[in-house]
Amino acid sequence: MFIGIDIGGTNIKIGLCDSKGNIFAKSFFKTIKERDYSLVLDDIEEHTFKLIKNHNALNAIEGIGIGIPGLTDTDNGIVSSATNLGWFNLNLVEEMNRRFSKRLGNIPLKIANDANCAALGEYRFGKDINCSNMILITVGTGIGSGFIIDKKLFVGCGGAGAEAGHITIQTDGELCNCGKKGCWERYASASALVRITEEKISTQPSMIISKLIERSGKPNGRTAFDAMRLGDALGKRIVDEYIGYLSTGIISLINLFHPEVIVIGGGISNEKEYITKPIQKIVDDYIKGSNFYPLVKIKTATLGNDAGLLGAAALNM
Amino acid sequence: MFIGIDIGGTNIKIGLCDSKGNIFAKSFFKTIKERDYSLVLDDIEEHTFKLIKNHNALNAIEGIGIGIPGLTDTDNGIVSSATNLGWFNLNLVEEMNRRFSKRLGNIPLKIANDANCAALGEYRFGKDINCSNMILITVGTGIGSGFIIDKKLFVGCGGAGAEAGHITIQTDGELCNCGKKGCWERYASASALVRITEEKISTQPSMIISKLIERSGKPNGRTAFDAMRLGDALGKRIVDEYIGYLSTGIISLINLFHPEVIVIGGGISNEKEYITKPIQKIVDDYIKGSNFYPLVKIKTATLGNDAGLLGAAALNM
Numbered sequence: 001m002f003i004g005i006d007i008g009g010t011n012i013k014i015g016l017c018d019s020k021g022n023i024f025a026k027s028f029f030k031t032i033k034e035r036d037y038s039l040v041l042d043d044i045e046e047h048t049f050k051l052i053k054n055h056n057a058l059n060a061i062e063g064i065g066i067g068i069p070g071l072t073d074t075d076n077g078i079v080s081s082a083t084n085l086g087w088f089n090l091n092l093v094e095e096m097n098r099r100f101s102k103r104l105g106n107i108p109l110k111i112a113n114d115a116n117c118a119a120l121g122e123y124r125f126g127k128d129i130n131c132s133n134m135i136l137i138t139v140g141t142g143i144g145s146g147f148i149i150d151k152k153l154f155v156g157c158g159g160a161g162a163e164a165g166h167i168t169i170q171t172d173g174e175l176c177n178c179g180k181k182g183c184w185e186r187y188a189s190a191s192a193l194v195r196i197t198e199e200k201i202s203t204q205p206s207m208i209i210s211k212l213i214e215r216s217g218k219p220n221g222r223t224a225f226d227a228m229r230l231g232d233a234l235g236k237r238i239v240d241e242y243i244g245y246l247s248t249g250i251i252s253l254i255n256l257f258h259p260e261v262i263v264i265g266g267g268i269s270n271e272k273e274y275i276t277k278p279i280q281k282i283v284d285d286y287i288k289g290s291n292f293y294p295l296v297k298i299k300t301a302t303l304g305n306d307a308g309l310l311g312a313a314a315l316n317m
Numbered sequence: 318m319f320i321g322i323d324i325g326g327t328n329i330k331i332g333l334c335d336s337k338g339n340i341f342a343k344s345f346f347k348t349i350k351e352r353d354y355s356l357v358l359d360d361i362e363e364h365t366f367k368l369i370k371n372h373n374a375l376n377a378i379e380g381i382g383i384g385i386p387g388l389t390d391t392d393n394g395i396v397s398s399a400t401n402l403g404w405f406n407l408n409l410v411e412e413m414n415r416r417f418s419k420r421l422g423n424i425p426l427k428i429a430n431d432a433n434c435a436a437l438g439e440y441r442f443g444k445d446i447n448c449s450n451m452i453l454i455t456v457g458t459g460i461g462s463g464f465i466i467d468k469k470l471f472v473g474c475g476g477a478g479a480e481a482g483h484i485t486i487q488t489d490g491e492l493c494n495c496g497k498k499g500c501w502e503r504y505a506s507a508s509a510l511v512r513i514t515e516e517k518i519s520t521q522p523s524m525i526i527s528k529l530i531e532r533s534g535k536p537n538g539r540t541a542f543d544a545m546r547l548g549d550a551l552g553k554r555i556v557d558e559y560i561g562y563l564s565t566g567i568i569s570l571i572n573l574f575h576p577e578v579i580v581i582g583g584g585i586s587n588e589k590e591y592i593t594k595p596i597q598k599i600v601d602d603y604i605k606g607s608n609f610y611p612l613v614k615i616k617t618a619t620l621g622n623d624a625g626l627l628g629a630a631a632l633n634m
Contacts (some may be wrong), residue, residue, distance in 0.1 A: 111455065133473060149466060149473075156450060156575035167569035171487050171504075171562070180607040187488075245488070251497065252484035256573065258473035288497040 001057050003048060003064040004313030006114065009033060009084040013043060015309040016051050021125030021317050023306060026052045033085050035114035040085075040097070045099040052104075063108040063316025064100065065306045066092065067117035074112050074155050110315040112155065114308050118161070118301075119146020120153045121311030122263050127302040131260035135253055136301065137164060139246070139266040143185040146311075147257065153315075165189070169248045185253075188269050190221040193238075197224050200238050208232035225271050243275065247282040254283065254296050265301030272300055318374050320365060320381040321630030323431065326350055326401040326572030328362060332626040333368050336634050338442030340605035340623060341345035344368045350402050357402075362416040369421075370527075380425040381417065381631025383409065384434035384625045391429050391472050427632040431625050433479070435618075436463020438472045439580050444619040446549065448577035452570055453618065454481055456563070458584040460502040463628075464574065470632075482506070486565050502570075507538040507584050510555075514541050517555050525549035542588050558591065564599040571600065571613050589617055 001024075006013040014027040027047045028221045031040060052058055070082025077093025079085075093109050100107055119136035123129055132151050135147075138144040143165035156162060165185035166178050173182030186192055191291040197219040201209055213219055224242070227235025250262060269276060280298045287295055301307060318341075323330040331344040337604025344364045348357060364526055369375055396402075396411025410426050417424055429437075436453035443530035449468050455461040464471040473479060480504035483495050490499030503509055514536040518526055526544045530536055541559070546551025567579060585592060597615045604612055620627060 057491050151470065154466065156573075162574075163572040166572040167484065168565050169485050169488050169499075171490075171565050173488075178603075180603060182486075248488050252569070253573075255480040255483040256473075257479075257572075286495075286497060 001060040002062055002313040003317055004117075004309040004311070005044060005051070005064065005066040006117065006308040006312055007031065007040075007044075007050070007066060007068055008086070008114070009069060012040075012047075013305070013309050014044070014047050014051055015055060015306070016055055017021065017310060017313050021121075021310050021314075022292045023310070025051055025055055026309075027138075027214050031085070037085070037087055037090060041092075041099060042094055044096070048100070049103060058103070061107060063110070063313075064096070065117070065312035065315035066096070066109075066111045067093070067109055067114040067312040069095055069114045072111050072113050072155075077109070079111070083204060092257060112312070112315055113146075113154065115144035116146040116153055116155060117263060117309075117311030117315070118144075118303075118307040119148060119311065120314050121307035122265065122301050123148045123153075123308070123311075124317070125303060125310050126263065126299075126307075128299070129261055129263075131237055133259040134261045134263060135164075135257060135259045136263045136265055136307075137250070137253075138301075139188065139190055139264060139268040141189060141191050143189050143249070144266075145253075146251055148259075149257070155310060158178060163278055164249065164253060165251055167249060169245065169252070184245070184249040186250055188242065191265065192245070193221050193224065193242050193268070194219055197238055200234060204234050206232050208233040209235060222271075225274055229274075239274075240278075243278045243282070246275070250279060250298070251286055254287070258294060259296060260294065261297045261299060263299050263301050265307065266269050269300040276300055318330040318377040319379055319630040319633055320369070321326060321626040321628070322361060322381065322383040323434070323625040323629055324348065324357075324361075324383060324385055324402070325431070326386060329364075329625050330359075330622070331361070331364050331368055332623070332630065333372055333374060334627060334630050337339065338438075338627050338631075340585055340627070342368055342372055343626075346553070348402070354404055354407060355522070358409075358412055358416060361413070365417070365544040365567040366420060375420070380427070380630075381413070382434070382629035382632035383413070383426075383428045384629040385409070385428055386431045389428050389430050389472075391427065394428055396428070416620060425633050429470065429629070429632055430463075430632045433463035433470055433472060434626075434628030434632070435461075435582060435620075435624040436465060436628065437631050438582075438620055438624035438626070439582065440465045440470075440628075441631045441634070442620060442627050443580065443616075443624075445616070446578055446580075450574060450576040451578045451580060452481075452574060453580045453582055453624075454567070454570075455618075456507055456581060456585040458506060458508050458563075458565070460506050461583075462570075466574070481521050481566065481570060483603050484566060484569055486562065486569070495563050501562075501566040505559065505566055509562070510541065510585070510623060511536055514555055517551060521551050523549050523551040526552060538584055539588075542591055545590070546591075556591070557595075560595045560599070563592070564596050567615070568600060568603055571604070575611060575614060577611065578614045578616060580616050580618050582624065593617055619634075 071080040079090040134148040145164035170182035174186040176183035224238035388397040451465040462481035487499035491503040493500035541555035
């Protein structure tokens with residue numbers, strides 16, 4: 001049995017699972033990141049033990065993995081920088097080892113970036129994967145990414161690897177928080193889709209979109225997709241432009257990694273075939289045009305919110 | 318002792334070397350790619366044996382590696398597509414094994430893409446490397462690339478990996494041979510530098526550049542750098558713009574891989590610190606601005622034309 005811990009800026013999820021990805025029990029509580037970090041870690045310790053004890057698994061735990069929203073030095077077990085938590089240069093493995101060893105003895109403990117954990121989770125336990133090289137992109141406020149290379153999680157130098165959201169797709173384009181212009185996530189994140197929707201409707205009126213916005217209060221990442229499905233031409237134009245940006249970054253990743261599978265996660269993956277089909281077509285056309293490249297399968301994520309937790313657990317499998 | 322074979326569209330180089338990267342002897346001959354491929358392979362067989370025999374190394378050969386200008390399926394020893402040679406779906410390892418085994422017995426034989434071989438060569442035997450994650454970009458007519466991840470050559474799915482020249486840096490930009498718009502190599506290859514130089518001088522006259530072109534016949538990849546060194550303002554503007562494009566792709570690669578070292582090879586690397594210094598500054602400013610990222614060292618290649626040959630030999634080390 002394995003423990004997976006997914007630390008987020010708002011909530012912390014802990015799961016007790018087996019090596020096949022079955023989750024037997026979950027614990028869920030508020031991070032309250034404003035507290036001293038040691039109080040958060042104490043909470044994690046308590047919830048983990050409760051979970052283990054309630055399932056009589058005290059002697060069955062083979063390892064504990066933790067996913068962190070930030071840069072992690074996986075080799076040394078250090079959280080280098082998790083801005084969202086306010087944790088910097090924190091030796092998390094040492095801190096948690098001290099806490100866990102009291103009742104669990106010397107147990108394997110590993111940490112990794114949360115997007116990397118999600119990628120490992122989808123790779124190991126997602127539906128219809130079966131490949132050696134896979135990329136997960138998580139499309140939300142920004143674009144996160146995790147890479148499986150040669151069946152292993154790729155963490156890059158110092159565990160900082162794979163920030164696909166910050167590859168440039170438009171030199172001198174929109175300014176990004178990272179300080180650079182034209183980052184992929186400025187064009188292809190869910191937030192970018194909302195911005196594109198707002199821009200377009202300010203100059204091109206659409207009755208259907210207006211009605212949708214009346215209902216939801218303001219445009220969101222679903223507005224253009226919903227409008228398109230209702231037959232709205234502007235909705236379709238917005239979706240097409242957005243899919244174009246998403247595909248541009250995906251094709252850059254394909255040129256670099258030639259993965260067999262690209263999995264799209266995050267809120268946008270709820271659009272299912274409305275995003276996978278057009279992207280698959282653009283990708284296929286490009287690959288076939290350039291001859292003899294291996295084909296790449298575009299899929300949406302299948303584990304939802306459990307991907308990070310299962311991937312964290314899988315760090316020790 | 319190891320044999321490294323570097324097959325190019327024009328020439329073939331064969332080297333006899335040791336595991337420290339010392340080259341004891343080299344053989345060099347024309348590919349004459351218009352011939353049937355089997356005649357080219359016969360030539361390689363003959364030159365390899367001559368090299369080995371002349372150095373009394375018949376019983377000392379531990380492995381043979383071959384670099385190919387094209388897509389290679391390294392696992393199965395197949396050249397999938399080498400347009401430049403006209404070789405497609407060629408089982409090169411089988412073909413060469415048959416030839417070599419006559420006099421060398423059952424010897425380890427591996428193939429890889431030539432840019433990947435060059436990366437492996439620079440990684441193993443280049444000056445001042447010492448790292449686990451390195452990227453080589455070869456800037457010439459296009460931009461080739463090879464990736465060392467976790468001390469190992471990364472070949473991607475089906476050996477097709479790491480075509481960094483085709484990451485998009487300008488959505489809807491210049492059309493590339495690959496069928497896509499805005500590829501990095503359309504802006505940052507040596508050919509792109511020549512194009513930028515031609516464009517700029519057609520609208521902004523420069524006495525210094527005019528004189529340089531008079532001497533060389535037409536603008537080349539050195540023209541703008543030479544003009545800049547002679548104090549020419551237009552030369553400097555061209556170099557700055559070009560360095561900007563080169564840095565844009567390099568920063569995308571850093572965001573994805575966080576390598577410790579990026580090595581720039583190809584003709585442009587002759588500019589030495591005139592390219593490494595400004596790129597290093599742009600990269601440092603970006604990394605420092607985004608906080609806690611590991612720093613990346615920008616270097617020029619040190620093995621010149623031997624990188625591919627040494628890397629091919631290193632496939633078996």
